[in-house]
Ligand SMILES: Nc1ncnc2c1ncn2[C@@H]1O[C@H](COP(=O)(O)OP(=O)(O)OP(=O)(O)O)[C@@H](O)[C@H]1O
């Protein structure tokens with residue numbers, strides 16, 4: 001179903017001087033799908049995502065959000081997407097409710113701040129300030145802000161990096177809920193467990209290139225069929241083994 005495609009990326013390229021950060025990346029993300037980009041530091045994940053968000057300009061290729069070209073329609077695309085950056089900064093002197101209200105106003109949205117906060121389990125913190133939140137609460141809050149314009153696509157750049165296991169699981173549940181709402185979700189991660197548990201499909205990216213795209217279990221089965229070796233002592237293959245097999249080096253150095 002072609003109209004199921006929300007994020008359509010074709011041969012994206014981006015260099016910084018001599019360094020090729022994104023080297024011909026193509027993929028599609030469908031409505032109601034969680035698509036993960038799994039790769040180590042410097043693989044080109046943030047560069048790719050920020051091109052799709054209209055925050056950086058590609059040197060080549062093109063990307064479409066719900067059929068709208070990102071290059072020529074940056075403002076329109078920004079109104080259609082939700083964005084959680086790798087690093088967030090919010091106003092220290094506003095409460096959470098005031099901050100969500102501010103973003104809703106900026107987007108011309110009549111979303112209710114309390115409803116947005118409730119959706120990320122922060123209803124009881126409506127009067128708190130961002131600086132007083134825990135890491136997990138901050139990440140959830142940034143998703144509440146990203147939802148005010150009812151986006152068709154949500155971009156999450158390492159949504160659980162630095163969180164403890166409990167906060168990470170809570171975030172997975174929240175992201176899973178966004179999928180149930182029908183959004184197309186693209187996230188980046190360097191946690192193989194996150195990719196395995198949360199993502200419908202995973203693009204394994206290394207040095208600016210996608211080396212494989214498939215469902216996590218399919219990638220693992222393909223490795224088993226190639227006779228791949230497990231690093232785990234119990235012999236169970238993981239996406240870490242897939243990464244090592246495809247790239248010759250480890251996901252986390
Ligand atoms: N503004 C920039 N100027 C110059 N080089 C950059 C810039 N942004 C990124 N790079 C380089 O491009 C490559 C890809 O960086 P990018 O931030 O996209 O990687 P990443 O996969 O998001 O890594 P991480 O897991 O550390 O967030 C890296 O080698 C990085 O040093």
Ligand SMILES: [Mg+2]
Nearest residue numbers: 045046047086
């Ligand atoms: Mg990054």
